[in-house]
Amino acid sequence: MVRFIIRRLLFGVLVLWLISVAVFVLFFVAPHDPARGIAGRLATPETVALVRHRLGLDRPVLQQYGHFLAQLAHGNLGYSYYNSESVRSLIVSRLPVTVSLTLGAAVIWLVAGVGIGVLAARRPRSAVDRGATLFVLTGLSMPTFLVGLLLLYFLFFRLHLAGVNSFPGGGYVPFTEDPLLWAQHLVLPWLTVAFVSAATYSRLTRGSLLEVLGEDYIRTARAKGISERRVVYRHGLRSALTPVVTQLGIDVGTLLGGAIVTENVFGLPGLGQLAVQSVTTQDQPVIIGIVLLAAFLIVLANIVVDLLYAVLDPRVRLS
Amino acid sequence: MSDPDVVLTVENVVKHFPIRQGIVVKREMGRVHAVDGVSFAVRRGETLGLVGETGCGKSTLARCITRLYDLTSGRVIFDGVDISRLSRRQLHPFRREIQMIFQDPYGSLNPRRRVGSIIGDPFAIHGIADGSQRKRRVQELMEVVGLNPEHYNRFPAEFSGGQRQRIGVARALALRPKLVICDEPVSALDVSIQAQIINLLAELQDEFGLTYVFIAHDLSIVRHVSDRVAVMYLGKVVEIAPARDLYDRPRHPYTAALLSAASVADPDIADRRKRILLAGDVPSPVDPPSGCRFHPRCPKARARCAVEPPELVRRPSDSPNHLTACHFPVEATDDLARAAGTGGPPGGQGRSPR
Amino acid sequence: MSAVPLEALPTEPAHVEAVRIIEGRSPLRLAWARLRRDRVAMVSAVTIAILVGVALGAPVIAHLVGHDPNTQYRETGLTPDGLPVGPSRRFLLGTDNLGRDLFIRVVYGTRISLLVGVVSTVLAVAAGVAVGLAAGYFRGAVDTFLARFMDVVLSFPFLLFAIALVSIVGPSLTVSIFVIAFFSWAAVGRIVRGQTLSIREKEYVEAARSLGAGDLRIMFVDVLPNLMAPVIVYTTLLIPTAIVFESTLSFLGLGVVPPTPTWGNMLSDSLQFYQVAWWYVLFPGLALLTTTLAFNLLGDGVRDALDPSTERLFAAS
Numbered sequence: 001m002v003r004f005i006i007r008r009l010l011f012g013v014l015v016l017w018l019i020s021v022a023v024f025v026l027f028f029v030a031p032h033d034p035a036r037g038i039a040g041r042l043a044t045p046e047t048v049a050l051v052r053h054r055l056g057l058d059r060p061v062l063q064q065y066g067h068f069l070a071q072l073a074h075g076n077l078g079y080s081y082y083n084s085e086s087v088r089s090l091i092v093s094r095l096p097v098t099v100s101l102t103l104g105a106a107v108i109w110l111v112a113g114v115g116i117g118v119l120a121a122r123r124p125r126s127a128v129d130r131g132a133t134l135f136v137l138t139g140l141s142m143p144t145f146l147v148g149l150l151l152l153y154f155l156f157f158r159l160h161l162a163g164v165n166s167f168p169g170g171g172y173v174p175f176t177e178d179p180l181l182w183a184q185h186l187v188l189p190w191l192t193v194a195f196v197s198a199a200t201y202s203r204l205t206r207g208s209l210l211e212v213l214g215e216d217y218i219r220t221a222r223a224k225g226i227s228e229r230r231v232v233y234r235h236g237l238r239s240a241l242t243p244v245v246t247q248l249g250i251d252v253g254t255l256l257g258g259a260i261v262t263e264n265v266f267g268l269p270g271l272g273q274l275a276v277q278s279v280t281t282q283d284q285p286v287i288i289g290i291v292l293l294a295a296f297l298i299v300l301a302n303i304v305v306d307l308l309y310a311v312l313d314p315r316v317r318l319s
Numbered sequence: 320m321s322d323p324d325v326v327l328t329v330e331n332v333v334k335h336f337p338i339r340q341g342i343v344v345k346r347e348m349g350r351v352h353a354v355d356g357v358s359f360a361v362r363r364g365e366t367l368g369l370v371g372e373t374g375c376g377k378s379t380l381a382r383c384i385t386r387l388y389d390l391t392s393g394r395v396i397f398d399g400v401d402i403s404r405l406s407r408r409q410l411h412p413f414r415r416e417i418q419m420i421f422q423d424p425y426g427s428l429n430p431r432r433r434v435g436s437i438i439g440d441p442f443a444i445h446g447i448a449d450g451s452q453r454k455r456r457v458q459e460l461m462e463v464v465g466l467n468p469e470h471y472n473r474f475p476a477e478f479s480g481g482q483r484q485r486i487g488v489a490r491a492l493a494l495r496p497k498l499v500i501c502d503e504p505v506s507a508l509d510v511s512i513q514a515q516i517i518n519l520l521a522e523l524q525d526e527f528g529l530t531y532v533f534i535a536h537d538l539s540i541v542r543h544v545s546d547r548v549a550v551m552y553l554g555k556v557v558e559i560a561p562a563r564d565l566y567d568r569p570r571h572p573y574t575a576a577l578l579s580a581a582s583v584a585d586p587d588i589a590d591r592r593k594r595i596l597l598a599g600d601v602p603s604p605v606d607p608p609s610g611c612r613f614h615p616r617c618p619k620a621r622a623r624c625a626v627e628p629p630e631l632v633r634r635p636s637d638s639p640n641h642l643t644a645c646h647f648p649v650e651a652t653d654d655l656a657r658a659a660g661t662g663g664p665p666g667g668q669g670r671s672p673r
Numbered sequence: 674m675s676a677v678p679l680e681a682l683p684t685e686p687a688h689v690e691a692v693r694i695i696e697g698r699s700p701l702r703l704a705w706a707r708l709r710r711d712r713v714a715m716v717s718a719v720t721i722a723i724l725v726g727v728a729l730g731a732p733v734i735a736h737l738v739g740h741d742p743n744t745q746y747r748e749t750g751l752t753p754d755g756l757p758v759g760p761s762r763r764f765l766l767g768t769d770n771l772g773r774d775l776f777i778r779v780v781y782g783t784r785i786s787l788l789v790g791v792v793s794t795v796l797a798v799a800a801g802v803a804v805g806l807a808a809g810y811f812r813g814a815v816d817t818f819l820a821r822f823m824d825v826v827l828s829f830p831f832l833l834f835a836i837a838l839v840s841i842v843g844p845s846l847t848v849s850i851f852v853i854a855f856f857s858w859a860a861v862g863r864i865v866r867g868q869t870l871s872i873r874e875k876e877y878v879e880a881a882r883s884l885g886a887g888d889l890r891i892m893f894v895d896v897l898p899n900l901m902a903p904v905i906v907y908t909t910l911l912i913p914t915a916i917v918f919e920s921t922l923s924f925l926g927l928g929v930v931p932p933t934p935t936w937g938n939m940l941s942d943s944l945q946f947y948q949v950a951w952w953y954v955l956f957p958g959l960a961l962l963t964t965t966l967a968f969n970l971l972g973d974g975v976r977d978a979l980d981p982s983t984e985r986l987f988a989a990s
Contacts, residue, residue, distance in 0.1 A: 014821075014825075015825050015828050026837070141966045142962060143920050143961065146961065149958065152944075261832075290833065291830070291834060291837055294830040295828065295829065298829075410885075414883070414885030419883045421880055426875055429877040430899070431699075432895075440884055444885050444886050474699060
């Protein structure tokens with residue numbers, strides 16, 4: 001078991017290192033000169049050179065990389081080219097929004113997805129199952145932004161026309177300021193993020209549960225006279241949920257790096273929106289910071305999930 | 320020095336599989352002693368039967384002979400040439416001479432290829448015969464093994480198990496090899512089909528002058544086709560003799576036990592037979608017993624057997640070709656069934672529950 | 674040689690010139706027959722065929738209607754207040770905020786979506802199969818390296834990295850194709866590697882090796898045909914993912930450069946005008962949804978046709 005943990009950790013570190021190299025290569029070695037962009041179009045070559053020097057861009061590549069890594073180790077992600085904040089404070093300020101969005105949506109999609117999946121698996125080929133299938137089909141075929149758009153149109157705009165204002169079309173209110181408003185502003189974004197994921201999870205749950213319910217030990221449990229409800233929930237679901245847990249870890253890890261599309265549609269000031277803004281303004285330190293954070297979160301999530309898997313399924317430990 | 324009459328010589332062949340474990344760098348923790356020093360020779364035109372239970376190393380040995388595996392040590396000499404350490408390229412011409420027939424009729428044929436293409440593979444790989452000439456030769460082969468040449472374009476799934484094994488035979492014989500290793504060719508077939516395939520193999524041996532090494536775990540099958548029989552246990556040959564000698568007068572206790580369990584057609588004889596039941600399971604090849612490997616289960620074992628591995632030599636009063644690896648070979652007066660603690664015929668004392 | 678020569682066979686009509694060959698029913702042919710019987714899959718296939726037709730015939734359609742995708746018809750296409758005009762005889766699906774014919778734009782958008790979707794998928798599958806096959810077949814150091822490499826690629830935060838990449842090189846059609854392919858190939862590679870690892874252990878591969886077949890021959894003649902089924906299924910399911918990916922990139926302004934119409938950037942613009950022009954959201958959205966739905970359903974049908982034992986994803990029966 002310890003060996004397994006060590007191996008996973010080592011691999012995670014390797015991945016992170018490789019990503020840092022990739023990021024560094026792409027951004028610092030690429031044929032693009034941020035110094036020029038910052039200095040402005042009318043700047044003289046001397047000014048540009050000065051900016052480059054200030055930014056440390058005229059040092060040898062390996063040295064820059066070493067400096068980059070060292071800074072990373074201290075949690076220093078540099079300064080934004082365009083805002084006057086450090087990248088770290090920028091990210092930290094945006095984090096609550098993304099976290100609120102991700103965790104709220106996760107709760108919804110878990111409950112809905114797993115719930116629908118279980119219902120569908122218990123009654124295969126019934127009306128419930130068909131409905132679930134339709135739901136899955138739409139969810140998997142729609143891009144997130146389209147879901148957001150449609151929700152905006154129907155639940156915000158049309159209701160607004162009808163005089164109902166319960167679902168605001170965007171903006172963010174911090175939880176600490178007003179919990180009710182906070183939730184209200186997040187309802188549509190939550191639904192947007194959750195819709196596609198719920199479809200995925202419902203399919204995953206349904207498939208996994210059906211497979212488990214076909215196993216011999218379930219048949220034995222039924223033969224022993226255990227109620228169907230207990231069979232499904234206590235015996236079946238326990239094994240069936242392992243792939244769901246795995247997927248959950250990865251999805252949450254990914255989203256915490258920025259629910260880019262949704263934040264864009266609803267104008268939420270989270271990491272995703274920051275990422276898009278930085279890309280448009282070529283604010284490289286910020287992009288790098290977000291990318292690294294996202295990578296770190298995904299690797300972390302993967303490790304946690306693997307460990308959880310090993311805890312839940314003894315076979316993994318022994319392999 | 321090499322006898323022109325000898326097609327294959329296997330000399331002290333050893334094959335070990337290392338078991339590796341580790342976090343980043345894997346180190347060897349143990350080895351599976353699959354084949355641990357096997358020697359024998361096969362003459363032109365004869366059939367050597369190779370018998371043993373699962374895990375005794377016979378399939379591994381087969382793959383060493385055909386160089387599908389590399390040898391850990393020892394030599395394989397084919398037609399006077401030492402092929403043990405040849406590179407892939409050097410081995411290529413020998414692939415025409417040594418062929419293998421596999422056990423699983425369902426796994427040994429690629430389900431997505433047509434039968435004609437499968438049988439034609441040897442021609443394609445060695446650059447002999449092309450186009451319509453290849454097709455003709457494949458169809459000839461199909462007829463020789465008893466298949467309808469019209470089925471040239473069919474897929475393996477459209478054939479029965481016995482027919483698929485015939486396809487395997489046709490493929491092996493395509494280039495008229497000298498030596499054919501048959502790795503349990505009938506074990507996966509129904510009993511009635513087994514006889515057909517065995518008869519086919521016997522006919523083809525006469526027709527094409529083939530030499531067989533016939534691997535099986537069923538003694539009764541091997542008896543029918545073999546000139547000589549070798550018995551393997553845990554990676555070593557324990558006894559090797561002309562077929563008749565082995566079956567009439569087995570000298571190794573393991574051979575005797577196997578024979579007592581082999582199926583016999585006549586129910587009366589079967590009833591009267593005394594079963595020798597061996598104690599325990601076959602030990603793991605990772606850590607084989609010391610001395611004679613069979614000693615933990617042998618009804619005749621004594622102190623010496625746990626210490627000194629017996630040599631495979633001719634014992635006194637045996638014919639010159641009958642070699643046994645045992646310190647205390649079976650004598651005619653031995654009652655091994657009693658010694659093993661299980662006396663009497665199955666089903667009670669002298670009465671058959673019929 | 675005592676094999677029976679062909680000329681000595683009994684002379685029946687069938688044996689006169691050559692042996693009559695009975696055609697075998699290949700697994701692919703059987704699968705095709707099963708697919709034909711699947712109504713949902715067939716409807717999807719027809720839909721896709723229509724979409725392809727529309728994409729190819731876009732200039733013809735534009736010519737027939739008399740409108741151009743990028744021309745701004747300010748006089749007729751905008752209301753006196755400068756707002757888009759709804760569906761009418763002149764503008765079948767209405768206009769956008771610049772007075773351009775939405776119908777023609779949606780039609781032209783089909784080209785981009787299908788082009789990017791199919792090309793990036795083909796590239797991703799080609800790369801994935803090559804890498805997965807090499808990793809699974811050669812094992813050892815090669816496999817360790819390639820498998821780890823695929824794991825690393827799969828660990829990247831896709832969209833985030835994609836937009837970061839685009840920001841460096843600048844958005845364009847080619848960039849979109851390559852970026853999408855880059856983030857798709859590893860999933861294919863992983864699956865191919867898994868399949869190759871198991872196929873490699875099969876006895877018929879051993880048999881081929883014992884016959885003297887070289888590695889390349891075994892890979893192409895024995896392993897690859899057995900990979901075809903999962904690869905085909907994955908391809909049909911990868912295409913809609915690529916289409917969605919492309920539309921998302923366009924939506925964020927990082928895909929194909931305007932004024933070229935793509936469904937993604939149309940929907941992005943519609944974000945500001947949906948309150949006054951519902952058609953601006955509906956029609957590109959519908960086109961996108963129809964396309965992805967069709968591919969998903971077809972992919973599901975293909976998977977079922979190739980392996981009826983697996984549970985259907987979008988079971989319609």
